[in-house]
Amino acid sequence: QVQLQESGPGQVKPSQTLSLTCTVSGGSITTNYHYWSWIRQSRGAGFEWIGYIDYSGSTHYSPSLESRTSISRDTSKNQFTLQLSSVTPEDSAVYFCASGIFMRDSDRKQKPLEYAYWGQGTQVTVSS
Numbered sequence: 381q382v383q384l385q386e387s388g389p390g391q392v393k394p395s396q397t398l399s400l401t402c403t404v405s406g407g408s409i410t411t412n413y414h415y416w417s418w419i420r421q422s423r424g425a426g427f428e429w430i431g432y433i434d435y436s437g438s439t440h441y442s443p444s445l446e447s448r449t450s451i452s453r454d455t456s457k458n459q460f461t462l463q464l465s466s467v468t469p470e471d472s473a474v475y476f477c478a479s480g481i482f483m484r485d486s487d488r489k490q491k492p493l494e495y496a497y498w499g500q501g502t503q504v505t506v507s508s
Contacts, residue, residue, distance in 0.1 A: 381406050381497070382404065382405075382406045382407040382479050382497045383404070383405045383406050383497070384402050384403070384404055384477045384478065384479060384497060384498065384499035385402065385403045385405075385499055385500070386400055386401070386402055386475060386476065386477050386499045386500070386501065386502040387400065387401050387402075387403065387502070388400035388401060388475075388502060388504070389504070390502065390503055390504060390505065391504070391505050391506075391507060392467055392471075392504060392505070392506050393506070393507070393508050394467060394468055394469065394506055394507075394508055395466055395467070395468075396467060397463055397464065397465045397466075397467070398462070398463070398464040398465075398467050398471065398504055398506075399461065399462070399463050399464075400418070400461065400462045400475055400477075400502065400504070401459050401460075401461045401462075402416070402418075402459060402460050402461070402462075402477030402499060403457070403458065403459050404416070404458045404459065404460070404479070405458070407479075408455075408458060409433075409435065409453055409455060409458055409459075409460060410435050410436075410455055411435055412435055413435060413481050413482060413483065413484075414434070414435045414479060414480075414481055415432045415433075415434050415435070415479070415480050415481070415482055415489050416432055416433050416434070416453075416460050416477065416478075416479055417429060417430070417431065417432040417477070417478045417479070417480070417489075417492075417495060418430040418431055418432070418451060418462045418475065418476070418477055418478075419475075419476045419477075419478055419492045419495070419498075420473040420474065420475045420476065421473055421474050421476070421501075422470075422472065422473040423472075423473075427476075427492035427493065428442070428473075428492070429442055429490050429491065429492050430442055430445055430449060430451075430462065430464070431445070431446075431449050431451050431462075432451065432489060432490075433451045433452070433453050433460050437453060439451050439452075440489070440490075442490070445464070448464055448465045448466055448467075449462070449463070449464055449465075450462075450463045450465075451463075460477070462475070462477075467506045468506060469506045469507065470506075471504070471506050472504060472505045472506045472507070473503075473504060474501040474502065474503050474504075475501065475502055475503075475504055476498050476499055476501045476502075477498075477499045478492070478495035478497060478498045478499070479495060479496065479497040479498075480494055480495040480496050480497070481496070482494075
């Protein structure tokens with residue numbers, strides 16, 4: 381069974397870049413049809429999909445965050461990383477990494493609740 385664990389700083393200053401890493405065990409991030417997403421949940425709000433990197437290394441981002449988002453991977457460490465630039469207090473949230481298996485043309489890849497495996501989540505607060 382795939383297990384995911386988020387790591388990174390719990391506090392980031394406004395205008396800086398938020399950087400989180402997801403370490404994956406129990407499966408390879410290069411396995412066909414596996415998609416690796418970042419998802420967040422602000423207090424009192426639903427889940428928001430941020431973006432994914434797929435088994436081939438291709439990425440896709442939420443249009444509302446695309447200009448500030450970058451997701452990359454290190455296959456030697458079986459990790460993938462989120463960078464969100466120019467953060468504001470509105471970016472404060474619990475950030476999750478998640479994994480799912482989808483067909484290439486499926487629109488389910490952008491829906492948080494379609495992901496089968498999740499990390500425990502990590503709180504990130506944007507504050508000076």
